[in-house]
Amino acid sequence: xxxxxxxxxxxxxxxxxxxxxxxxxxxxxxxxxxxxxxxxxxxxxxxxxxxxxxxxxxxxxxxxxxxxxxxxxxxxxxxxxxxxxxxxxxxxxxxxxxxxxxxxxxxxxxxxxxxxxxxxxxxxxxxxxxxxxxxxxxxxxxxxxxxxxxxxxxxxxxxxxxxxxxxxxxxxxxxxxxxxxxxxxxxxxxxxxxxxxxxxxxxxxxxxxxxxxxxxxxxxxxxxxxxxxxxxxxxxxxxxxxxxxxxxxxxxxxxxxxxxxxx
Amino acid sequence: xxxxxxxxxxxxxxxxxxxxxxxxxxxxxxxxxxxxxxxxxxxxxxxxxxxxxxxxxxxxxxxxxxxxxxxxxxxxxxxxxxxxxxxxxxxxxxxxxxxxxxxxxxxxxxxxxxxxxxxxxxxxxxxxxxxxxxxxxxxxxxxxxxxxxxxxxxxxxxxxxxxxxxxxxxxxxxxxxxxxxxxxxxxxxxxxxxxxxxxxxxxxxxxxxxxxxxxxxxxxxxxxxxxxxxxxxxxxxxxxxxxxxxxxxxxxxxxxxxxxxxxxxxxxxxxxxxxxxxxxxxxxxxxxxxxxxxxxxxxxxxxxxxxxxxxxxxxxxxxxxxxxxxxxxxxxxxxxxxxxxxxxxxxxxxxxxxxxxxxxxxxxxxxxxxxxxxxxxxxxxxxx
Numbered sequence: 056x057x058x059x060x061x062x063x064x065x066x067x068x069x070x071x072x073x074x075x076x077x078x079x080x081x082x083x084x085x086x087x088x089x090x091x092x093x094x095x096x097x098x099x100x101x102x103x104x105x106x107x108x109x110x111x112x113x114x115x116x117x118x119x120x121x122x123x124x125x126x127x128x129x130x131x132x133x134x135x136x137x138x139x140x141x142x143x144x145x146x147x148x149x150x151x152x153x154x155x156x157x158x159x160x161x162x163x164x165x166x167x168x169x170x171x172x173x174x175x176x177x178x179x180x181x182x183x184x185x186x187x188x189x190x191x192x193x194x195x196x197x198x199x200x201x202x203x204x205x206x207x208x209x210x211x212x213x214x215x216x217x218x219x220x221x222x223x224x225x226x227x228x229x230x231x232x233x234x235x236x237x238x239x240x241x242x243x244x245x246x247x248x249x250x251x252x253x254x255x256x257x258x259x260x261x262x263x264x265x266x267x268x269x270x271x272x273x274x275x276x277x278x279x280x281x282x283x284x285x286x287x288x289x290x291x292x293x294x295x296x297x298x299x300x301x302x303x304x305x306x307x308x309x310x311x312x313x314x315x316x317x318x
Numbered sequence: 319x320x321x322x323x324x325x326x327x328x329x330x331x332x333x334x335x336x337x338x339x340x341x342x343x344x345x346x347x348x349x350x351x352x353x354x355x356x357x358x359x360x361x362x363x364x365x366x367x368x369x370x371x372x373x374x375x376x377x378x379x380x381x382x383x384x385x386x387x388x389x390x391x392x393x394x395x396x397x398x399x400x401x402x403x404x405x406x407x408x409x410x411x412x413x414x415x416x417x418x419x420x421x422x423x424x425x426x427x428x429x430x431x432x433x434x435x436x437x438x439x440x441x442x443x444x445x446x447x448x449x450x451x452x453x454x455x456x457x458x459x460x461x462x463x464x465x466x467x468x469x470x471x472x473x474x475x476x477x478x479x480x481x482x483x484x485x486x487x488x489x490x491x492x493x494x495x496x497x498x499x500x501x502x503x504x505x506x507x508x509x510x511x512x513x514x515x516x517x518x519x520x521x522x523x524x525x526x527x528x529x530x531x532x533x534x535x536x537x538x539x540x541x542x543x544x545x546x547x548x549x550x551x552x553x554x555x556x557x558x559x560x561x562x563x564x565x566x567x568x569x570x571x572x573x574x575x576x577x578x579x580x581x582x583x584x585x586x587x588x589x590x591x592x593x594x595x596x597x598x599x600x601x602x603x604x605x606x607x608x609x610x611x612x613x614x615x616x617x618x619x620x621x622x623x624x625x626x627x628x629x630x631x632x633x634x635x636x637x638x639x640x641x642x643x644x645x646x647x648x649x650x651x652x653x654x655x656x657x658x659x660x661x662x663x664x665x666x667x668x669x670x671x672x673x674x675x676x677x678x679x680x681x682x683x684x685x686x687x688x689x690x691x692x693x694x695x696x697x698x699x700x701x702x
Binding site: 132135159170174 | 662670671672682690693694697701
């Protein structure tokens with residue numbers, strides 16, 4: 056049976072098409088102003104990548120900020136549940152999941168069966184979110200995906216006095232004006248991000264294994280900084296793109312709903 | 319549901335206040351549930367709980383308070399500065415917390431800059447942070463100081479007999495509110511949490527005798543109701559001052575019900591009675607208000623408050639507790655962390671949220687958490 060998962064986030068929209076527990080195709084796009092339009096485009100893209108027709112999808116679950124505005128889904132499920140499910144599929148031993156999305160960050164704890172037992176999220180603030188990194192990358196004049204590679208080359212990371220996006224910008228501009236090497240500023244940015252996240256994760260309480268999902272999971276600098284701050288090794292995600300965890304989880308939940316659940 | 323109670327809760331200068339003023343009556347506002355309404359009732363003055371309800375911005379509040387402080391007193395000052403409380407003949411500031419204490423300074427300062435913002439009677443009514451025999455003595459003295467000030471300023475006499483009448487009226491209201499609470503906790507409640515909160519708030523914004531009559535009518539209507547609310551997830555709302563029925567309505571949606579609360583404007587406000595058998599009614603007021611206005615502002619009271627919550631959770635069959643605090647509310651912010659730790663250890667799902675007092679915004683983020691929390695409750699139901 057073919058199922059779908061569609062995750063309309065604040066910055067990116069993701070869709071996954073699955074059959075019998077295997078990913079047939081997926082797609083990731085920049086979110087548009089209207090969640091419905093993002094969902095249509097990304098799901099069409101995922102279907103094309105999978106080589107299936109939209110009508111062949113028997114059950115589809117929507118998630119993300121725009122989940123209630125996706126016309127074609129059979130059910131909307133919170134991104135906490137979807138990220139938990141998607142992360143568990145990618146790392147079967149995961150008990151704690153760190154997810155950093157475009158405008159929020161979450162820490163989720165699962166029990167042995169993969170059920171969400173507790174979660175914490177950031178409050179109304181861009182600090183510790185993908186938006187923070189996006190703003191900082193723009194200030195440095197580098198691509199978001201370059202920030203991680205840049206920071207691992209740092210020898211002497213700067214310290215940002217504040218994790219607040221607005222105040223951190225002022226710090227970064229000062230460092231740029233002082234001629235501090237870009238890699239040291241990038242490392243300082245990633246450390247600030249990791250520090251904010253570590254507070255959240257410690258608040259939840261860590262249970263091994265720990266993995267990280269969301270777009271920021273592809274930033275090596277943030278991963279290394281979080282590992283250092285939490286004093287543990289994050290389980291690497293290789294089975295699929297960690298940014299697709301929400302859409303993957305949504306597709307897996309869709310599979311559960313059609314009684315063909317795959318752990 | 320009685321529309322007049324809803325209107326009284328959702329309109330600051332409501333029909334009862336307007337009528338009271340038209341009849342030549344005087345109104346005194348107060349800022350915290352530790353102020354004894356009975357004193358004003360006995361003086362023939364309408365006691366009115368000052369809220370920040372309806373404030374759309376905090377430009378005035380920000381000017382006097384600065385940014386890093388609870389938004390509730392800022393919204394109160396905002397409304398006062400904009401003339402929303404011009405009907406008040408007096409204000410009693412109760413320093414329930416440090417932010418509220420600062421409201422006294424800020425409101426007085428705003429009065430220097432804006433004519434008419436400070437009413438002729440402006441009184442600082444202190445409340446101890448501990449319950450003990452010597453603090454009750456001290457608080458009794460503070461109530462007597464308030465009585466003297468009201469008598470002097472408004473040229474009235476507050477007699478022992480009038481205080482007894484007031485205590486009887488407010489105790490009757492408390493009995494009725496407890497019945498409302500009991501009905502909320504039924505397996506199939508006849509009233510949603512948002513409506514119940516409106517009913518409770520109305521009592522702080524209209525004459526008590528009229529309120530008691532409407533409340534009694536409301537309870538009779540609820541008893542006669544045949545279509546009750548079924549199958550929803552049962553929540554308890556705890557934490558900082560919240561009089562925002564829109565927030566409760568949002569939390570309830572069509573899938574949940576707030577069947578119990580522990581809020582300054584909610585059940586906490588009307589707990590217990592004033593002992594009407596005590597010879598000295600002022601002493602009885604001091605005992606009740608200091609002992610039973612459950613609030614984390616009181617030192618060494620956490621264990622008792624935890625048991626109050628646990629009892630409510632059991633009697634209302636609560637499936638999840640939402641612990642909310644206004645940003646920069648240290649009292650509830652710290653206590654909510656302890657509640658979360660201890661209630662989760664007892665197997666009760668909890669969710670903490672930090673919010674601003676004022677217009678309900680940023681609902682997207684809140685909805686995501688709420689949906690996940692309800693999913694967690696559903697998961698617990700499935701495995702029960």
